[in-house]
Amino acid sequence: MSTIADIAGLLGPRLSTGASVRDQHGRNEAHYPPAPPDAVAFPETADEVAAIVRACAAHGTPLTAFGTGTSLEGQHLPVRGGISLDLSRMDRVLAINTEDLNAVVQPGVTRTRLNADLRGTGLFFPVDPGADASLGGMAATRASGTTAVRYGTMRENVLALQAVMADGSIIRTGSQARKSSAGYDLTHLLVGSEGTLGIITELTVRLHPLPEAVAAATCRFATVEDAVTCVIAVIQSAIPMARIELVDEMMVRGFNLHSGTDLPEKPHLFLEFHGSPTGVGEQAAAFREIAGEFGADGWQDATTTEARSALWAMRHNAHYATGALEPGKRTLATDVCVPISKLAEAVVQAQQDAAAMGLTSAIVGHVGDGNFHCGVRVNPDDAEEMARVMDFSGRLAETALRLGGTVTGEHGVGLGKRKYMAAEHGPALAWMRAVKAAFDPLGILNPGKMLPPEG
Amino acid sequence: MSTIADIAGLLGPRLSTGASVRDQHGRNEAHYPPAPPDAVAFPETADEVAAIVRACAAHGTPLTAFGTGTSLEGQHLPVRGGISLDLSRMDRVLAINTEDLNAVVQPGVTRTRLNADLRGTGLFFPVDPGADASLGGMAATRASGTTAVRYGTMRENVLALQAVMADGSIIRTGSQARKSSAGYDLTHLLVGSEGTLGIITELTVRLHPLPEAVAAATCRFATVEDAVTCVIAVIQSAIPMARIELVDEMMVRGFNLHSGTDLPEKPHLFLEFHGSPTGVGEQAAAFREIAGEFGADGWQDATTTEARSALWAMRHNAHYATGALEPGKRTLATDVCVPISKLAEAVVQAQQDAAAMGLTSAIVGHVGDGNFHCGVRVNPDDAEEMARVMDFSGRLAETALRLGGTVTGEHGVGLGKRKYMAAEHGPALAWMRAVKAAFDPLGILNPGKMLPPEG
Incomplete structure (x- = not known):
């Protein structure tokens, strides 16, 4: 070659x-x-x-x-x-601009590495997809995670890019200014394009002031509907939630198996509040009052740093905790996002579909965004089981589209979600193809991803 | 024809x-x-x-x-x-989805009309460019305004679009879900494209909960540097400012002439705080403490609704107040946006350039975003004066680019800023042309705007 x-x-x-x-x-x-x-x-x-x-x-x-x-x-x-x-050798933090609340990094810098470099500045980079991903990869897949409800996704947190295009030209998009109306938004066209339109070689990302105070808590509900309806009321009430995560009954069982906890196997919300010390207390009290109206029970504060870390470590280990539910298999991790008003319906539908199909599926969700994940256990060598899991995944995508949502809130399209692009985008898909053809006429950039085969 | x-x-x-x-x-x-x-x-x-x-x-x-x-x-x-x-006859509010915090509107609906329809829902649409513009037009120009520092610009507040493309096809981009990683971001490609890539025929915009409490205030500083350095410290301190507007000495003079006020002719900040009643008080107190370190003076609370309305009416009338400075001429309203760390330098440079060129220029700025406007008085029939004003405007654009910013933060490119596109975007301009050629090969959509002539 x-x-x-x-x-x-x-x-x-x-x-x-x-x-x-x-x-x-x-x-x-x-x-x-x-x-x-x-x-x-x-x-x-x-x-x-x-x-x-x-x-x-x-x-x-x-x-x-x-x-x-x-x-x-x-x-x-x-x-x-x-x-x-x-791109792992392109791992330099090129600038931390504290006055401008941004950092300029090479694509191989990971999010924890950036946050380590930010220690002492009073600032942090909030986007947290769980994995210690590279920032270039996170931008390319439009990643988000638990804090997106407050701080936004990579879409909101990438200000500017340097990228190498399919003809080898090097371009810069956006600027260090926080906003601009100058020209077509190439930054947002490249964010989420999964390396199919250009290669990100530098990013300017937004930073945020560390909150003065942080508090976390958990509570549980009789049903998923109660938990989600509570979340809707909380979001409408303008409580500025920093994290609000749904954990379904099956996922709680996985956490108990994996972490040795003994949480009741009921739908839980895992919560975090950021603000001033007074503000955080006020937010938690306001949340608790609303949650009480929806029958919340077992309120547990995690006020120390240790308790908070233990809580979010448990949440971040969801992938492995799902593994504890049915050892010896792999996890198909799928993800959809729906309007929050439709979230309870979507989650219950997914639970019922999994049960009817004899599958072990655990759900965690960034519920403030209407985004949730099903981790489904499967033996990839068992063709029949794999077919059932793919059928489940397809039904989940259909549910999301039927309810006005999207087949992926944060994992991206890659190989697995290409088959739903036509259903989700309809006539708009032709214009995505037009973008691809204009930007990569030879089709050398990450072929076989994002767009389905034509015809 | x-x-x-x-x-x-x-x-x-x-x-x-x-x-x-x-x-x-x-x-x-x-x-x-x-x-x-x-x-x-x-x-x-x-x-x-x-x-x-x-x-x-x-x-x-x-x-x-x-x-x-x-x-x-x-x-x-x-x-x-x-x-x-x-598009003024396409003026229906199609849906207000209170649980999902969004509204679906036709492009001819204006922002005040939408907010009137939202009365009683506890929600509002925050983007406020001053003019009672149509939401379609605001999306097309990527408008923002005084509240962008807290609630974002049209870029952050448009969730989904219906658009008619240059071949007459009707597409939908985005969805009712708050986020998505499914495919190229055509929504953000159309937002800010000024009708050159497609015609927006429907928008889904984000709504926000009305704050429980609102407080406003003004204060003044000895110099623009003091005012801007104060703003940087405030933004870093995580005070969630709802509005933070810089008004320079000349603009204060215009307000006094236009509104009959007698504010001291010093750089002012006009402020607004949103939150809980306790939170708003806490924010104002924290602001005042920081402002004190930068020699702020003449703190004036505007706690009643009437006082607040009067304050923001004065601000919104900046265009007419600029007119009072030199009656009988017109105002060239230009806008740039720079990294906030460079804002004082940019504003002072603009003041000095205007003075050196014998021009009357008043400055107001969305200072939390690094965005400011110069309103320069000019007689369009006086070719020599017009040339001086265009020279001033060109120097302002150069200053913004030299400081790592953009030639327009919110007014857009249209006719006037085309000539700076090559300087701002460099090799990226070719990819903007590629988008235009792919989306509008006949060049029928708003020709003569956005992209400069080739060669």
């Missing part, structure tokens, strides 16, 4: 064709079969990325960006072979 | 070629010369818009959308003739 020779000439030992490196870049944390690239490139500068893109363009070789490999819909899998572009 | 005959066949009397209607649609509130269309179409449905677009496409006739005609960079002026598409 002459692309490999070209890139090896450029990068030397930073172009690897070794089996273990290729295997590592062909793996994923979800249920997709391995898909190793022909070679893995480790660029260190945007100029090197541009040269690699030009080499791929010259030979029509597929190029798939790789951050930390934690995406859940196979976004980083080079399913058509070619080059895996590993 | 056979386009006119085609559309007249479709709309009957809702297609007008009368001189007064054409003149009305060729006027603007800024300094641009009149540019009347050949005819004005008043569609009532998206299907009619689609038919009009198809008629224009068939004959290569320019089509320029018109909301309320309040845009400040000539966006609605049909500078190449053709059809003005007046």
Whole structure:
């Protein structure tokens, strides 16, 4: 493959064709079969990325960006072979602009690394998808997580980008200014494009002041409907929730098995409040009053840092806790987002579908956004069970669309959700294809992802 | 013109070629010369818009959308003739979804009309550019205003669109869900595209809970630097400002002349706090403490609804108050946005440039966003003065770019800022052209706007 020779000439030992490196870049944390690239490139500068893109363009070789490999819909899998572009060496925090509340980073910087660098500044980067993903990958998949209800998703927190386009040109989109009306919004076109329109080589992300006070709590409800209706009332009441997470009965069972807790197997809300010390107390009291109207029970404060950390560690381990429900299988982690008024209906439908299909499915949800995840246990080698799980996943997507939502709130499209793009977007899909054709006419950037095959 | 005959066949009397209607649609509130269309179409449905677009496409006739005609960079002026598409008859509020905190509206609904319809729901639509613009026009220009620091701009507040594309197809982008990772972000591509990529025929906008308590205040500083440095400290301290407006010495003079007030001619901040009654008090006290460190003086609370209304009416009348500074001329209203750390430098530079060039320029700014406006008085018939004003405006744009900002924070590009697009976007401009070519290959949608001529 002459692309490999070209890139090896450029990068030397930073172009690897070794089996273990290729295997590592062909793996994923979800249920997709391995898909190793022909070679893995480790660029260190945007100029090197541009040269690699030009080499791929010259030979029509597929190029798939790789951050930390934690995406859940196979976004980083080079399913058509070619080059895996590993951005982990582009891991410098280039600037922390405390007065402007932003940071300029290379795409390989992870979110915990950025927050470590921010210690002592009084600022933090809030977007938290659970995994310690790279910021480039998080931007490329439009990631969000538990704090999006208060601080927004990557859509709201990426101010500017540097990107290498399919012809090898290097562009800058956006600016350090917090807003602009100057021209087409290429920043938001690239955010969420999963490496199919360009390669992100630098990001300016928004930072937020650390809250003066933080408090967390949990409470439980008799039914999912009660929990969700409570959330709707809370959001309408203008309580500025920092986190508000739904944990269904099955997920509670998983937490108990995994963490040795003994929470009652009822729908729970896990909560966090940010503000001034007075404000946080006021928010919690206002929440508790509303929750009481919906029969909330077992209110448990987590006021110390340790108690809070234990609570969110439990929540972040949902993926592994789901594993405890049926050991020896893998977890298909799927994700939909619906209007919050339809959330209870969607969650109950998913619970009933899973039960009717004999599947073990645990639900956690960023309920303030109407976004929830089903972790379904499956043996990928059991074709019949896999078919049932895919059927469940398809029904969940249909439910989300029927209720006016989207087939993915934060995991992205990748390989798994391509088949729903036509149903979700209708005639708009043709204009997404037009964007792709205009930006990547050779189809070298992450082929086989995002857009379904034509016809 | 056979386009006119085609559309007249479709709309009957809702297609007008009368001189007064054409003149009305060729006027603007800024300094641009009149540019009347050949005819004005008043569609009532998206299907009619689609038919009009198809008629224009068939004959290569320019089509320029018109909301309320309040845009400040000539966006609605049909500078190449053709059809003005007046969307004022598409003025229905289609749904108010209180549980989902959103509203579905036609593009001709104005922001005050939507807020009137929201009375009693406990919700409001916060984006407030001053003018009572149509929501379609506000989305098309990516408008913002005094409350963007807290509630975001149209970029953050448009969830979903229906749009008619250049081939007459009708698409839907986004959904009622608060977030999505499903596909390219066509919503944000259309928001801010000034009718050059498609015609917005329906919007879903986010609503926000009315704050329980609102308080406003003003204070003044010895210098612009003091005022701006105070704002930086306030933003870093996590006080969730609802409005924070800079008013420079010259603008204060204009207010005094226009409103009969006698404010000291010093840089002022006009402030608003939203929250719980306790929270609002706490915010104001925290602000005052920080402001004290920067020598703030003359703190004036506006606690009653009347006092608050008077304060913001004065602010909103800045355009007319600027007129009082030098009667008999017009106001060139320009706007830039810079990183907040560079705001004092940019404002002082603008003040010095205006003074050195013998121009009367008043500054108001959405200082929490780094966005400010210069209103410069000019006699458009005085070529020498007009040249000086254009020179001033060019220097302001250069200053913004030199400081890492953008040539327009909220007014948009239209006719006036096209000449800075290459300087601001560099190689990214080619990709904006690629989007335009892919979406409007015939160039019928608002030609002569946004992108500069090639070469």
